[in-house]
Amino acid sequence: MKKLLKFVLFLPCFCNYQCSTQSKPLNLLSGESVDGSNTKNAGSVKDINALISYNGSARVIDVEEKNRGGRFELVHNAALQNDDGMIFPALDTKDAHWVRITAKDEAVNLKWYGAKGEGRPYYKDDSAALVKAIAFIAGKGGGKLYIPAATSFYAYNGIGILLPDNIEIYGDGDRSEIKHINPEIGGDFYRGVIFFTTSYGSTNFNGITRAPTSEIQDAKKGQTFIVAKNNEAGSGWKPGDLIGLGADYFFKKNLEFKARYSQFEINEITKISGDTVYLKYPLSINLLYAQPLKESETGELTKKGKQKKQNENAEKYAKQIQKNQNDLSGQNEKNSGSPVIIEISASKTYNDQFKAYDRISRNIYLHNFKLSQADYNMIKNTPYSASKQPNNVIGLGGTFESKFDHLTLEGVGTFGGNLWNRCEISNLTIYSQWKLVDFGYGSSNTKMHDINWIFKPTKIRDTTTALVYLNDGTHDIELYNIKVSGPWSLGNIFQLAGGAHNINVHDVEINLPQYDMAQGRAISVRDDNEQVYVHDVTFKNVTFNVKNIQFYINVNGVDIPNVNKNISFNGVHFNQQSEHNGNAVTVNNSRGIQFSDVSVPSGNIALFNVPECKISNIKAPNSNLVFSGDKPQIVNSVYKQIKMSSATNY
Numbered sequence: 001m002k003k004l005l006k007f008v009l010f011l012p013c014f015c016n017y018q019c020s021t022q023s024k025p026l027n028l029l030s031g032e033s034v035d036g037s038n039t040k041n042a043g044s045v046k047d048i049n050a051l052i053s054y055n056g057s058a059r060v061i062d063v064e065e066k067n068r069g070g071r072f073e074l075v076h077n078a079a080l081q082n083d084d085g086m087i088f089p090a091l092d093t094k095d096a097h098w099v100r101i102t103a104k105d106e107a108v109n110l111k112w113y114g115a116k117g118e119g120r121p122y123y124k125d126d127s128a129a130l131v132k133a134i135a136f137i138a139g140k141g142g143g144k145l146y147i148p149a150a151t152s153f154y155a156y157n158g159i160g161i162l163l164p165d166n167i168e169i170y171g172d173g174d175r176s177e178i179k180h181i182n183p184e185i186g187g188d189f190y191r192g193v194i195f196f197t198t199s200y201g202s203t204n205f206n207g208i209t210r211a212p213t214s215e216i217q218d219a220k221k222g223q224t225f226i227v228a229k230n231n232e233a234g235s236g237w238k239p240g241d242l243i244g245l246g247a248d249y250f251f252k253k254n255l256e257f258k259a260r261y262s263q264f265e266i267n268e269i270t271k272i273s274g275d276t277v278y279l280k281y282p283l284s285i286n287l288l289y290a291q292p293l294k295e296s297e298t299g300e301l302t303k304k305g306k307q308k309k310q311n312e313n314a315e316k317y318a319k320q321i322q323k324n325q326n327d328l329s330g331q332n333e334k335n336s337g338s339p340v341i342i343e344i345s346a347s348k349t350y351n352d353q354f355k356a357y358d359r360i361s362r363n364i365y366l367h368n369f370k371l372s373q374a375d376y377n378m379i380k381n382t383p384y385s386a387s388k389q390p391n392n393v394i395g396l397g398g399t400f401e402s403k404f405d406h407l408t409l410e411g412v413g414t415f416g417g418n419l420w421n422r423c424e425i426s427n428l429t430i431y432s433q434w435k436l437v438d439f440g441y442g443s444s445n446t447k448m449h450d451i452n453w454i455f456k457p458t459k460i461r462d463t464t465t466a467l468v469y470l471n472d473g474t475h476d477i478e479l480y481n482i483k484v485s486g487p488w489s490l491g492n493i494f495q496l497a498g499g500a501h502n503i504n505v506h507d508v509e510i511n512l513p514q515y516d517m518a519q520g521r522a523i524s525v526r527d528d529n530e531q532v533y534v535h536d537v538t539f540k541n542v543t544f545n546v547k548n549i550q551f552y553i554n555v556n557g558v559d560i561p562n563v564n565k566n567i568s569f570n571g572v573h574f575n576q577q578s579e580h581n582g583n584a585v586t587v588n589n590s591r592g593i594q595f596s597d598v599s600v601p602s603g604n605i606a607l608f609n610v611p612e613c614k615i616s617n618i619k620a621p622n623s624n625l626v627f628s629g630d631k632p633q634i635v636n637s638v639y640k641q642i643k644m645s646s647a648t649n650y
Helices: 002-009 036-040 048-052 118-139 301-306 314-327
Strands: 043-045 058-065 072-078 088-090 096-100 142-146 152-154 167-171 177-180 213-215 223-226 242-251 259-273 274-279 340-344 364-373 399-400 403-411 418-421 424-432 437-439 444-455 468-470 475-485 494-496 501-526 533-556 562-575 585-588 591-599 604-608 615-629 631-635 640-643
Touching: 048 058, 048 088, 118 142, 118 152, 118 167, 177 501, 259 418, 259 444, 418 444, 501 562
Parallel strands: 043 058, 142 167, 152 177, 167 364, 177 364, 364 403, 399 418, 403 424, 424 444, 437 468, 444 475, 468 494, 475 501, 494 501, 501 533, 533 562, 533 585, 562 591, 585 604, 591 615, 604 615, 615 631, 615 640
Antiparallel strands: 058 072, 072 096, 088 096, 213 340, 223 274, 242 259, 242 340, 259 274
């Protein structure tokens, strides 16, 4: 009894409990072996209802029911709570419970919680089962959830489930499908989401930049420690905590409720000694003091959004902006240049939408099942409301050291978000109308590979967006072995902005033969200002098949003296001639651009103020090379002629 009581009081400690007698059955709740004499005298009932009403003398009962059955032990403990899956009430006394017995490390089965997997009519059972099963795993500090193959699908209706740390969810491939049958359900931003991997969002009211910060001394890439200013280290931090590390504070689109850091990553504390915080991973960015941008360079930061009332919550935004300024130690509306630690532990800022403290999740593993969204409200059998656009089925991002593989995702939105850190995303089949991926602010050190993305028309209005969007300080991202196909034609294909850097895109096939956008760009790279600019980017072995597009490649840079942006296009081929009236490739104000083995079937190649530009093995028989400023270095290339221009941009 003492051991059981001790377990209840310190539940998370038992998630990795090692039983010394592995041959005996285990109580999954406590991790302890069941008394042998009890198992020898086990009783038997047909179903869970019979278990709850059982009044015999047996203390271990076998339940015969196919989906919810199993072996249960009678436990007397007032602290236990019935959860309709692992723990059921018993008639013995008011403090008695039937607790499911499982093998060591056995996964929780979704059907134990009453899930049916028979489609829309059972959405209440399936939704409740998902919530309860994940809550049980969260309560014990982590574990596995198994989603068995379903007759039809598991119907989900809710605002999305915030996943705990240390959880693995897996199934039997596409036969284990969870479908959001009413994707209109959700908050102001996130509808149609089944799993949230974090509570962080895209604005200061739902994001990391509202959390308190502590200034740190400059730290360089590769460094394995940081030093706090003013002896602030150790203020509630401990080894194992995750912290955000940021520098170069700026406002996205000059809106204060979308604050960002162009240099940002998440790291783990291994040790604290005085004012020094030691890190698990060497820094992948420089955290250096930068002079704040002048208002003339950043634009008006506060007035635009309020005056134009860019959303219905302008008054709420204004109040939160003020709160944000109070929270951000050392920050102000014109940008503070000091690098900072952002305290992202789950005790700093309360998120009203999720009814939980904001946090970054870690050690999540999702694999071998399917997540999807209905094309309409299956409960009411009605089309979507035009104003309620569904988001991704996996929402927000915000996860550290996690894996997502062998998944099928189907819906309007499927995958993306902010703050993906040290994750691997692989072997995904995606049917989507929206983006392939959007790695937003703070995403870093993450790989996405072996992806088959297929356009899926839906009954939702089209949303113009980039197919692949890397922005707001996204860095150290590798995308490879990716195939894209279908009649998609909704925006730029690759778009990099907001200081994205150390990006490696290779071995990609883009087959969009019906793509027809007069203003579209196959590859778009855009600088924000002289502190927030895209650099160190490689596109290698990437092929495009598109019908009509304005720009094959468009680099719209900011002139920064003596800064080599190191952007290269190697083995990039455009296989279908578009109806160009002018320039098909344009580069502005970017030192150190390289083109090698690039095919351009139509339109001119225009380079304006692109010093140290190198061109080799270009196949552009219908193109003129037009340049202003320094002449590019050209070898082994085919083109019509080279012309010098007085223009300064396209």
